[in-house]
Amino acid sequence: MNKVLTVEKITKEYGRKNVLEGVNLSVNQGEIIGLVGPNGAGKTTLMKIITGLIKNYSGDVFIENENIKTSKRKKTKSVGCVIETPGFYPNLTGYENLLFFAEISGMRDKSEIDEIVKSVGIEDYVHKKVKQYSLGMKQRLGVAQAVLTYPPLLILDEPTNGLDPAIVPKLRKFIKQLAKEKNTAVLISSHILSEIELMCDKVVFIQQGKIIKIESLNRYSEDGGTVSFVTSKIEALESFLNERNLSYKVIDKDQIQCKINTEDLENLVSSISKADIPLRSVYEVKDSLEKKYLDTMRGE
Ligand SMILES: Nc1ncnc2c1ncn2[C@@H]1O[C@H](COP(=O)(O)OP(=O)(O)OP(=O)(O)O)[C@@H](O)[C@H]1O
Numbered sequence: 456m457n458k459v460l461t462v463e464k465i466t467k468e469y470g471r472k473n474v475l476e477g478v479n480l481s482v483n484q485g486e487i488i489g490l491v492g493p494n495g496a497g498k499t500t501l502m503k504i505i506t507g508l509i510k511n512y513s514g515d516v517f518i519e520n521e522n523i524k525t526s527k528r529k530k531t532k533s534v535g536c537v538i539e540t541p542g543f544y545p546n547l548t549g550y551e552n553l554l555f556f557a558e559i560s561g562m563r564d565k566s567e568i569d570e571i572v573k574s575v576g577i578e579d580y581v582h583k584k585v586k587q588y589s590l591g592m593k594q595r596l597g598v599a600q601a602v603l604t605y606p607p608l609l610i611l612d613e614p615t616n617g618l619d620p621a622i623v624p625k626l627r628k629f630i631k632q633l634a635k636e637k638n639t640a641v642l643i644s645s646h647i648l649s650e651i652e653l654m655c656d657k658v659v660f661i662q663q664g665k666i667i668k669i670e671s672l673n674r675y676s677e678d679g680g681t682v683s684f685v686t687s688k689i690e691a692l693e694s695f696l697n698e699r700n701l702s703y704k705v706i707d708k709d710q711i712q713c714k715i716n717t718e719d720l721e722n723l724v725s726s727i728s729k730a731d732i733p734l735r736s737v738y739e740v741k742d743s744l745e746k747k748y749l750d751t752m753r754g755e
């Protein structure tokens with residue numbers, strides 16, 4: 456896998472306070488990584504360092520294997536970003552702003568602007584002056600600008616902040632599509648954990664300037680999962696499982712949970728029903744990201 460971004464031992468002080476401490480992180484091509492943590496944890500600071508907005512820090516940031524401190528080519532140009540409220544020329548239209556940005560980034564094929572305008576869903580107002588935009592409208596124009604040149608790395612700091620919930624799935628789909636089709640590496644922060652859960656391959660937990668955990672959100676875990684069985688004949692199911700030496704936990708008067716490989720599940724369900732034990736429901740139990748977040752932040 457090609458690493459697009461590598462962050463090594465980043466430490467940043469404000470006054471005497473370390474707001475980032477020894478942060479290591481990498482993002483591969485086509486990978487979407489979520490950055491989550493409490494207010495003031497250091498997410499925005501880290502993203503500003505990566506995008507070159509903060510220059511005074513210790514440690515190193517490599518974008519496509521070049522250190523942004525010493526790189527002659529402006530490596531930060533290969534980064535598209537939305538950090539805080541994007542600045543635009545208020546007296547120009549959204550489209551004119553995008554055109555201007557395309558010009559300075561040396562983008563040749565201007566027809567791609569229209570494609571992106573459509574993907575982000577701003578075609579209804581892109582020809583209005585930016586000073587007439589609402590917060591969410593500016594935010595969406597910001598996303599369009601960030602992806603305009605299809606940069607290999609995309610840094611999005613709370614991109615859904617202030618967005619109408621009806622737009623969020625469209626944006627999510629678009630970002631996933633960029634990762635998949637254009638191989639874009641994406642680092643995204645959000646306080647909306649369900650968003651992160653639906654979009655990201657991995658989630659990085661940050662607390663008081665330190666990365667405390669990195670967890671893969673892969674849908675298929677190799678060591679199997681926990682499956683819940685709901686039945687009115689719980690005792691029969693217990694003896695069935697005992698006979699097969701399968702360990703389980705009784706959760707409720709009609710519910711049992713087992714750790715089992717997904718491949719074995721079909722066979723198990725069919726033998727349970729052959730044994731005349733009725734099953735009302737069988738489902739995989741997963742900790743929500745919210746639960747993982749709370750457990751991680753509490754240090755569990
Ligand atoms: N310019 C600054 N001067 C001094 N301290 C700062 C400055 N910018 C940020 N900080 C401090 O750095 C810490 C990290 O802030 P940062 O904005 O990175 O947090 P965050 O994780 O993005 O939080 P949020 O979830 O609220 O956006 C905070 O304690 C903040 O007070």
Ligand SMILES: [Mg+2]
Pocket residue numbers: 498499500612
């Ligand atoms: Mg922030």
